[in-house]
Amino acid sequence: PRVTIVGAGRVGSTLAQRIAEKNLADVVLLDIVEGMPQGLALDLLEARGLELHNRQISGTNNYADTANSAIVVITAGFPRKPGMSRDDLLKINAKIVVDAAKNAIAHSPHAIFIVVTNPLDVMTYLTWQATNLPRNQVMGMAGVLDSARFETFIALELGVLPADVKAMVLGSHGDLMVPLARYATVNGIPITELLDAATIERLVERTRNGGAEIVELMHTGGAFFAPASATSLMVESILLNQSRLLPVAAYLQGEYGLNDIVIGVPCRLGYGGVENILELTLSDQESSALQTSAESVRRNIQRAQD
Ligand code: NAI
Numbered sequence: 001p002r003v004t005i006v007g008a009g010r011v012g013s014t015l016a017q018r019i020a021e022k023n024l025a026d027v028v029l030l031d032i033v034e035g036m037p038q039g040l041a042l043d044l045l046e047a048r049g050l051e052l053h054n055r056q057i058s059g060t061n062n063y064a065d066t067a068n069s070a071i072v073v074i075t076a077g078f079p080r081k082p083g084m085s086r087d088d089l090l091k092i093n094a095k096i097v098v099d100a101a102k103n104a105i106a107h108s109p110h111a112i113f114i115v116v117t118n119p120l121d122v123m124t125y126l127t128w129q130a131t132n133l134p135r136n137q138v139m140g141m142a143g144v145l146d147s148a149r150f151e152t153f154i155a156l157e158l159g160v161l162p163a164d165v166k167a168m169v170l171g172s173h174g175d176l177m178v179p180l181a182r183y184a185t186v187n188g189i190p191i192t193e194l195l196d197a198a199t200i201e202r203l204v205e206r207t208r209n210g211g212a213e214i215v216e217l218m219h220t221g222g223a224f225f226a227p228a229s230a231t232s233l234m235v236e237s238i239l240l241n242q243s244r245l246l247p248v249a250a251y252l253q254g255e256y257g258l259n260d261i262v263i264g265v266p267c268r269l270g271y272g273g274v275e276n277i278l279e280l281t282l283s284d285q286e287s288s289a290l291q292t293s294a295e296s297v298r299r300n301i302q303r304a305q306d
Contacts (some may be wrong), residue, residue: 001025001239004066004108006100007076008037008059010221011116014228015073015235016057017044022232024239026056028066031076037061069108071235074100074127077117079221087303090119094304097123101130112273114234115140115249116227120173121297122304124249125262135251136274142173143247143264144230145223149210150179153203158194160186167191168247169207170264170286171293177264178289179204180280237269250274256282256290261301263294 003019005012008031016027027044029037037059044057058065066072077093080086097117105111113131115124115138124140131138146169155162164187171178181200184191191200206213214223237244248267252258255265255277266278282290 001070002028002066002068003071003073003235003239004028004030004069004104004111005073005075006030006066006104007074007117008033008040009075010224011227011231012073012075013040013044014224015075015231016040017047018228018232019235020044020048020055020057021051021053022236023053023055024232024236025070027058028069029057029059030061030063030066031059032061034061063103063107066104067107069104069111071114071238072101072104072108072111073114073116073231073235074104074123075116076100077123086119090122090300090304093117093119093123094126098126098130101127105131105133111137112238113138114231116231118173119300121249121262121264122300125251125297125301126304128251128262135253136272138251139234139267139269139274140173140249140262140264141227141231141234142177142249143169144233145227146173146177146179146207146210146264147247148226148230150184150203150207153206154184154186154191154195157199157203158186158191165191168266170247170266171290172263172297173249174296175208176289176293176296177208178286178293179207180286182283183280234269238271238273241270243268243270243275245278248274250277252277255279256287258291258294261294261298263290263297 003025008029031037041059120142128138150167151165167184169179268275
């Protein structure tokens with residue numbers, strides 16, 4: 001299979017490396033900057049013999065070269081520049097993402113789309129709209145990353161192996177995300193048995209602030225290693241039909257009492273994309289946090305289209 005990555009920036013190029021080195025698919029990297037995706041692709045090809053995989057990797061500025069992709073990942077977009085409001089960024093990225101989605105679907109009409117560009121839930125909604133695809137074929141990556149951050153902080157606190165910690169973060173990608181602390185476990189043991197409430201709240205707060213913590217440390221740009229790993233996990237579950245149950249930004253039609261909105265919920269990912277959405281029983285507090293999160297996404301969808 002072939003995976004196209006639109007936006008050969010830090011997330012896009014790292015994702016290309018992961019997909020090729022995990023031997024999941026051939027990769028096409030597309031960017032508006034001339035020469036840059038071609039150069040990255042050549043660099044990755046030159047690592048092929050050293051990493052012992054045989055995947056094709058190419059770079060292009062032309063959507064015709066992305067034809068017949070099984071999956072299109074959209075990471076194209078800009079971070080906020082000085083003097084720019086969030087609304088300005090919203091509109092600039094909306095235009096980039098909608099253009100990318102329309103151009104990509106024209107050459108890969110059966111593709112599954114995974115959106116990474118921020119603001120994530122809004123960009124995923126616009127991609128669903130622009131491609132006119134069935135809802136199971138369009139999704140956004142956020143929850144897998146936010147959950148990995150929560151799991152990391154729990155593992156660090158307890159001094160246990162990160163892979164033994166399982167947690168899920170729902171809702172929108174941002175301050176209003178909904179970490180489900182009472183469902184988090186270490187190999188099946190609820191963290192509520194292992195940590196006191198104040199400590200759990202501190203870890204939840206650090207998770208909410210996980211993206212910003214890295215931006216503050218790095219100054220130039222944000223996280224990309226873990227975002228690329230999280231996206232590659234979704235790509236893998238789809239291409240290998242693994243049916244993993246992951247928190248994914250999906251288009252809702254009545255689930256969780258929400259309609260015509262994209263937000264992070266537990267989804268089973270396989271050949272068809274979002275194979276189904278699991279409706280968890282939420283506490284009143286979790287449920288109202290999810291509603292608040294959805295209202296904010298809805299306002300921003302409106303703003304992006306004004
Ligand atoms: P970056 O600036 O390194 O890369 C963005 C790339 O998009 C650049 O190479 C740029 O030339 C390209 N681009 C811009 N307009 C384009 C167009 N019209 N067509 C094709 N390519 C175009 O940024 P980075 O760090 O890779 O982040 C990319 C996006 O992913 C940002 O919006 C960021 O906020 C978001 N992000 C989302 C995460 C999530 O959890 N959903 C996690 C990390 C980043």
